[in-house]
Amino acid sequence: MKLFRLIILILLAGASNSAIGQQLLIPMDESQTNHLKAYGLLFNHLKDGSKATWLLNYRGGAFLTASNDELIRTARIKNIHLERISESQAAQIIQSIESPGSNTSVVNLEKAPRIAVYTPDQALPWDDAVTLALSYAEVEYDKIWDIEVLNGSLQNYDWLHLHHEDFTGQYGKFWASYRNNPWYITQVKQMEAMASELGYNKVSEQKRAVAQTIKEFVGNGGFLFAMCSGTDTFDIALASEGIDIAPTPFDGDPVDPNAQEQLDFSKSLAFENFSISLNPLEYEHADIDVPVAINEIDQSLDFFTLFEFSAKWDPVPTMLTQNHVSSVRGFYGQTTAFRSDKIKSSVVVLGESPGRDQAKYIHGNYGRGTFTFYAGHDPEDYTHRVNDPPTDLALHPNSPGYRLILNNILFPAAKKKKQKT
8 A cells, every 4th residue: 555655646746746837728729619718727827836838820819828727626626628739839829920921829828917997886798798707707897987987997997888878968879769667767867967976967967977087007017809889989078078069858958059160180089080879869879880780781791800910010900800810700889980080090900891981890099098999889780779698708609709808818918028110
């Protein structure tokens, strides 16, 4: 028995010693069994104080980190594909990636960002694709809403996602179709009560103050990510500072005369030269969005293409577009896509619909921070509507559309490099 125990101890010691100097490669190409969980694995690895490397344009944007028994066990439980490689193999990979002739690059990931999602407490997880993605990937986040934003809580976070909100105070312009529905009536009452509690005369004034506070957060170095109507209504609210653009059904009084002519596009982040809709019966807020009738395009043909950037010269857009495919299935939302002629020239288009003069995925800088806008509601629910059932991401573990969301989660963890010029 003693001899048997001695043999076991020797074997265990050998196994432990063999792990020394090993690296773990987390491929993100077609060989990966669960892309979405892999992001969560890396995020929590960083959160625990470990370091990792993002291999841009290598095997779909693979990750590399020191061998860790706990990481291996967790990956096995979550069906995440890992590959153990030696230090010399890792060095060879890095050397090939950094060679001058390759469109690949290495980015060090050092610290998990502190994440906040702008959403009301009563919102269900499947109401918002980002909340759904974070929950499935098991990435920790806090919920904050208008009170927290206006009370200065954003200083506690690095990364903020905007719930598909209407920052113009028009309640998503659902009045024409849903004004008699109990959920709509309840929402309006709750928002009006909050505005009054916070000292605002109108919900539109409160929402604009929230948008301006979030803009300051970005200017001070924050990372902003928004989807669906949280993109264009945010910019509309900023450009309409001091102007009443909410028709009578939304705030009880008419819009300001010449409201359109008074818009100041220098105050918006991503869009300019847009025309706002002052008709309460229209679903659209402005002509930034590309409204597309469901029967206008065959769903099987609706894709948008990710641009390929120079990994060495443009690491930020390269990080944000890492994927195992270059074409991603389209999907609808209250804001489905952005008209190309309404996007500021300073904004980088990350993904567009070929031949349709519209962008799906854009990125830009403001002050010391950045913003990324992703049009559409749910990458795996093509025509998501009010009261539709939730999307089960366990059925879509390799979703390229959801990968774009999670690229944004890891982006703030990257060690900043001096921009090559």
